[in-house]
Each structure stands twice: as C-alpha cells, then as structure tokens.
Amino acid sequence: MLSIVVPCFNEEETIRHFVDAVDQALAQSTHTLEYIFVDDGSKDQTLTVLKKLNAERPTTIHYLSFSRNFGKEAALYAGLKQAQGDLVTVMDADLQDPPELLPQMIAMIEEKNLDCVGTRRKNRAGEPPIRSFFSKAFYKIINQFSETKMIDGVRDFRLMTRPMVDAVLEMTEYNRFSKGIFSWVGFETEYIAYENRERVAGETSWSFWGLFKYSLDGIVNFSEAPLMFASFIGALSCVIAGIALIFIVVRALLFGDPTTGWPSIVSIMLFMGGLQLLCLGIIGKYIGKIFLETKKRPIYLIREKSDSVKSTQ
Template identity: 85%
Template sequence: MLSIVVPCFNEAETIPHFVAAVDAVMTPIAQEIEYIFVDDGSKDQTLTILQELNKQRPQEIHYLSFSRNFGKEAALYAGLKNAKGSVITVMDADLQDPPELLPQMLDMLQNEHLDCVGTRRKNRTGEPPIRSFFSKAFYKIINQFSDTEMIDGVRDFRLMTRQMVDAILEMTEYNRFSKGIFSWVGFKTEYIAYENRERVAGETSWSFWGLFKYSLDGIVNFSEAPLMFASFVGALSCLGAGIALIFIVTRALLFGDPTSGWPSIVSIMLFMGGLQLLCLGIIGKYIGKIFLETKKRPIYLIREQSEVITEVSKDE
C-alpha cells in the first residue's frame, strides 16, 4: 500500500484538486493508496473539507488536526508516524509536486532497488529573484559547512520505503529540519528533476522571513560552523587588539605621540561591541535549541482525527 502524507495549512482551495489529480494518476495502475492529511491549525475550511472527504471515503482518506499551528516539520512527522503503507510519499497539497511522477518513482523504487526516490526542481521559474538568490546561497553555505549534503532545489516530495521512514521516526528531536534529516539517515537515493510549477490555487503560507528563519534553523541543526565562526572572530579580535596595543604603547614610548581623538575610540568600541553581540547571538541560538530539547515537549498535539487512525493508534 502507498501512503500519501500531505501537510496542510489553509489549503481548502487546493485539497479537492489534489485528490482528483492523484486519483487520476494512481487509479489506472490499480495501486492501493491511503491519504494522510495533517491539518496544521488552519484558519480556513481545510478541516471541514477533510471531514467531508473522510465521510465519502473513510477507508482511504484520513486526517489529523492539530490543536494549533505547530509548523510543517511537526505535520510531516505526524503524517509519517501515522502512515501504514509499505511505501510512503510526502507531497504538498498545492500540486507544485507533480502527481504524474508517482508511477515513475514507484517503478524506480522497485526495479532499481532504491530506498528513496526524491525530486528536485530544474529551475526556479516564477519564483521572486530575491528568494531564488537566498535559496541558492543557503545550499552553498550549508554544503560548505555541514557534513550532511543537501542538494540544491530538492523538494520534500519523495517516495520512501518503510525501512527509511522507520529510521526517520527514530529521530524524535523537537527541533526538526526534514531536508537535513532525509539526507542524514542515508539510504540509497536517486532524484528526478522536473520543471518548477506554480500553485494550482490559493496563496503560499511561506513568507520571505519565514523561509529565512527556516534556513537558519537548518544551518544550526546540521552544522557547528556558526560556533566555529564565533570563536574565530573572538580570537581574531583579541589578536588585532593586542597588536594595536603594542603599536600604540611603542609609539608613545619612542616618539611621545599618543593616539588622540574620541571618534576613533568610540568607533572601535562600537565595532567590538557589535562583534561580541554577534557571537553571543550565535551561542544563544544554540543554547535556545538545547533549552527546547530539554523541555521534552511533544512535537505536536492532536485536537481531532479520523476514526481509522484513532483505532489504529489505540491498537498500538
């Protein structure tokens, strides 16, 4: 059975289109499927639509509804945790992930003895230039400083074996970055490239600032480079201050020409203060991650779920 995990946040307009598109692709090949929709605290009619779909097809379409918005990472984890198929895929409801690739991905997974078939965009057509620039910069930075390789343009849309999904579920950390986790667990993976697509309906919930924070989380979660940078800046500043102090004292003793002028002193003080705050901020980011992990809070809380999922969870 193929389990399709679909995180949803304000996707009321796209869900019917998504189900119809996937059904049109999967029905001809007679693949047994189950949909696992995860409502991540939506403010529109997403939950109502999922309830109606579940009533129409209770054995195929299931849903989880969070008590509030916990973020896409939590929704992905919840969906994977409740998926029962031997093969699991993760897709977005906006149809930016082409359902017509699923038969090819299933064929590759079975005939090429792979553990995962992922997807990546060939280009970023239709995306704002500034977002494309920072996205490419992120992948260059993370691959430069992290031991976990992340491919530029890779999507969460991927087809995985049960073995790989079980390995992902063993990583129960609160601070999650799925692109890094998918890569970190390893397993034999191949990628399919496709042309970028626009949303079929609705508006994206990802803002530039949201994506920027998400990228920072990815760097912090999978690299110690920022801490090394803070240490390097501190050592370099101390070295520079020591050389400058020796120079000033030597010049004063030999030439009687002490450095004067408060503007230069204030500028140096502000510069050094800024470096200290930067380094403290980097260290504080890591400490904040540790703080959240030590609280042992649940990754998500469920307010409502479909009956089939409820019954399976009780049996477990």
C-alpha cells in the same frame, strides 16, 4: 500499500484538486492508496473539506487536526507516524509536486532496489528573484559547512520505503529540519528533476521572513560552523587587539603620547561590542535549541482525527 502524507495549512481550495490529480495519476497502479492529511491548525475550511472527503472515502482518506499551528515539520512527522504503507510519499496539497511522477518513482524503487526517490526543481521559474537568490545561497552555505549534504532545489516530495521511514521516525528531536533529516539517515536515493510549477489555487503560507528563519534553523541544526565562526571572530579580535596594543606602546615610546584619537577609540569600542553581541547571539541560538530539546514537549498535539487514525504522538 502506498501512503500519501499531505501537510495542510489553509488549503481548502486545493485539497479536492489534489486528490483527483493523484487518483488519476495512479489509476493504473496496483497499489492500495492511503491518504493521510494533516491539518496544521488551519484558519479556513480545510478541516471541513477533509471531513467531507473522509465521509466519502472512510477507508482510504484519513485526517488529523492539530490543536494549533505547529509548523510543517511537525505535520510531516505526524503524517509519517500515521502512515501504514510499505511505500510512503510526502507531498504538498497545492500540486506544486507533480502527481504524474509517482508511477515513475514507484518503478525506480522497484526496479533499482532503491530506498528513496526524491525530486528537485530544474529551475525556479515564477519565483521572486530575491527568494531564488537566498535559496541558492542557503544551499551553498549549508553544503560548505555541514557534513550532511543537501541538493539545491530538492523538495520534500519523495517516495520512501518502510525502512527509511522507520529510520526518519527514530529521530524524535523537537527542532526538526526534514531536508537535513532525509539526507542524514542516508539510504540509497536518486532524484528526478522537473520544471517548477505554480500553485493550482490559493496562496502560499510561506513568507520571505518565514523561509529565512527556516533556513537559519537548518544551518544551526546540521552544522557547528556558526559556533566555529564565533570562536574565530573572538580569536581574531584578540590578535588584532594585541597588535594594536604593541603599536600604541611603541608609538608612545618613540613619539610621545598625544591626546587625540578619542573618536577612533569610541569607534573601535562600538565595533568590538557589536562583534561580541553577534557571537553571543550565535551561541544563544544554540542554547535556545538545547533549551527546547530538554523540555521534552510533544512535537504536536492532536485536537481531532478521523476514526482510523492511530492515537500516537
């Protein structure tokens, strides 16, 4: 069985196109298909479309709907928990993940005895330049400071074997960053590169600010570098302050103690105060993550589901 996990947020215009495209791509496959759509608190008619598809194909198309928007990470985790297949793929409903790659991915896993076949974009054609710049910068930063390496342009679209899926599900942390989790668990993985694609319909729910916060979460979740940076800034400030103090004392002994210099003192105080607030903010980010983990809140809550969906969370 091949399970296809599809997180959805306001995707009423794309879902049927997606199902038709995947069915066509796997028409010659001998695998039994299982669609698992996760409605992440959509505000449009996504759930209505999913109910109709489930009524048409109750044995192959399943859905679950969250009580509110918990985010794509929660939707991915929920879909993986529901997947029953020996092979499991994660895809977006907007067809930016090419379904025609699935036969090649299946063949690679079976012929090369791989645990995972992932996908990555060759380029970022059609993407705003500023988003491309910050995306590339994110991968350079995370790979510089984290032991968990991530490939530039990698997508969540990947095909995994059951052992790898089970390994991912063992990571029950509340603060999730799937790209990092997929890399952290290891397993034999190869990647397929493809040309970037535009959405088949609708508009993306990802804003620049949303992607920026998501990137920060990824860095915090898989690197201690920001904490090391805060410590370095603190140590450097102490050294500079010590050198400045020696300079001031020596100057006062040799040339007297003039009363001028208040503007520079105020500027230095403001600068040091800003550094302190920056370091406190970095530490606070980690403390906030710890706070959310210790609450032990569920990653998601299900409001409604098709009859065939397991009651797990």
